[in-house]
Amino acid sequence: MDNRYESSESQRNKCAACYRQFNKMEHLVEHMRTSYHSAHEPMCGICKKHCRSFESLREHLIGPLPKVECERIFKERGCDLCLTILSSRNALYVHREKCQFSRSNNIGLTHRMANLGIQDDLKIDNNRAKVVSLACKMVGGGSDGSLDLCARVCLIDEYEKIIFHTYVKPHLPVTNYRYETTGIRPEFLRDALPLWQVQKKIQDYLCNGEPVWQIRSRCGKGRILVGHGLDHDLKSLEVEYPQMMLRDTAKYPPLMKTSKLSNSLKYLMKAYLGYDIQIGIQDPYEDCVATMRLYMRMRSQRHKVEEYPLASEPQNRNNFAAWRQSELEKMSPEKMLDISRSDYHCWCLDSSS
Structure with missing residues (x-):
């Protein structure tokens, strides 16, 4: 019974973006306050893990210590340039012709x-x-x-x-x-x-x-x-x-x-x-x-459209404010990710300017 409780607690304290686990919910809140996870981060097309950079995503997919299942699928139908996962090897072949510049x-x-x-x-x-x-x-x-x-x-x-x-x-x-x-x-x-x-x-x-x-x-x-x-x-x-x-x-x-x-x-x-x-x-x-x-x-990347996409915008400045600590600790990891915003200007935003 205790083991099941601990397992469910660890899932509740697991970041919905990078999958880091924390002992206490307050630690997850602090992580979300400083990580600036968002829909604009590079994301694994298999397990949906968010990474801070494409280099981090490349390490997650290829090595030196990749996630085993993601590595296996990526080797079969993943583009080593844009790191997209395609539906089949044939789709990968067609995609690669367009993705690679000569x-x-x-x-x-x-x-x-x-x-x-x-x-x-x-x-x-x-x-x-x-x-x-x-x-x-x-x-x-x-x-x-x-x-x-x-x-x-x-x-x-x-x-x-x-x-x-x-x-x-x-x-x-x-x-x-x-x-x-x-x-x-x-x-x-x-x-x-x-x-x-x-x-x-x-x-x-x-x-x-x-x-x-x-x-x-x-x-x-x-x-x-x-x-x-x-x-x-x-x-x-x-x-x-x-x-x-x-x-x-x-x-x-x-x-x-x-x-x-x-x-x-x-x-x-x-x-x-x-x-x-x-x-x-x-x-x-x-x-x-x-x-x-x-x-x-x-x-040209397609990311989730948000009315106010940057953490620095006035509408988002109180998303993880200290005075909201109790409220934030009651939120699910997914809900916290939903209100989290990027700390950099994603270039996909230029397409709508």
């Missing part, structure tokens, strides 16, 4: 054109773009060449068309051109646009006619900016832009390591889109395409 086929002609010339005027026909991707290539400055100076920048729209692509003349002397990876020679920068001109062009384009301090995340004119390590790129360009408009693949929780550190863009492309980038001399256009494709894949 570097040579998909970058193709536009990539070759990007290398043929520099486009230092913004394309007027791209003024309607709502989402753009930016990437820079850095040369070295300072006595030891370790100071990053932007020497080439590219901006594309969500259809991977070039908006702006130019060499940049840094305001400090270049002491290391890093030719092996940048392909940049001194003569390329001799008549390049000075940094201040590039900065103004990009700043004006991103703001799209609005002062930077008036840009809003919804219903405004400012454009969503996608990239990898955007803070570093924007600092090198001396461009100011609101954090709420940045979509950084280096900082997006579902794309980060289990340890909450950033993954490299090269790794993310191989793991989630199935092809290699940054081989030999690197082109910023290729990085733009890579981050845009990652963004579009994350944005």
Whole structure:
């Protein structure tokens, strides 16, 4: 009798999202208060366990210590790129053809054109773009060449068309051109646009006619900016832009390591889109395409629609307030999960903006 009671208590104190078990209900409440479980977390298609990142989900499905039953099913009909579970092996085969990108086929002609010339005027026909991707290539400055100076920048729209692509003349002397990876020679920068001109062009384009301090995340004119390590790129360009408009693949929780550190863009492309980038001399256009494709894949996820999806919104701030402790301890784990909200902006929300 006692054993049955303890078993039912442990089930009641089990998180409905990550399946962690707690000795007391008050401990589960505290866990829900700080975990920010939500419908936007990566979730196992077999046992429905929520994971903080796709890397955590990958460990759950593949190893080093996977859940045995989930691992077995995943090996039979799971996509190793998007981690979706399909209904059959045949369905998996059809899905995999669409899920995996081919570097040579998909970058193709536009990539070759990007290398043929520099486009230092913004394309007027791209003024309607709502989402753009930016990437820079850095040369070295300072006595030891370790100071990053932007020497080439590219901006594309969500259809991977070039908006702006130019060499940049840094305001400090270049002491290391890093030719092996940048392909940049001194003569390329001799008549390049000075940094201040590039900065103004990009700043004006991103703001799209609005002062930077008036840009809003919804219903405004400012454009969503996608990239990898955007803070570093924007600092090198001396461009100011609101954090709420940045979509950084280096900082997006579902794309980060289990340890909450950033993954490299090269790794993310191989793991989630199935092809290699940054081989030999690197082109910023290729990085733009890579981050845009990652963004579009994350944005296309179908999650439960919630009227107020973020924990930071006023309507959700009291969901797990301390003064509700007694009430929360009487709730089922499923009910607590239902009122829990995300602590990060899921990119699927951009589709409805």
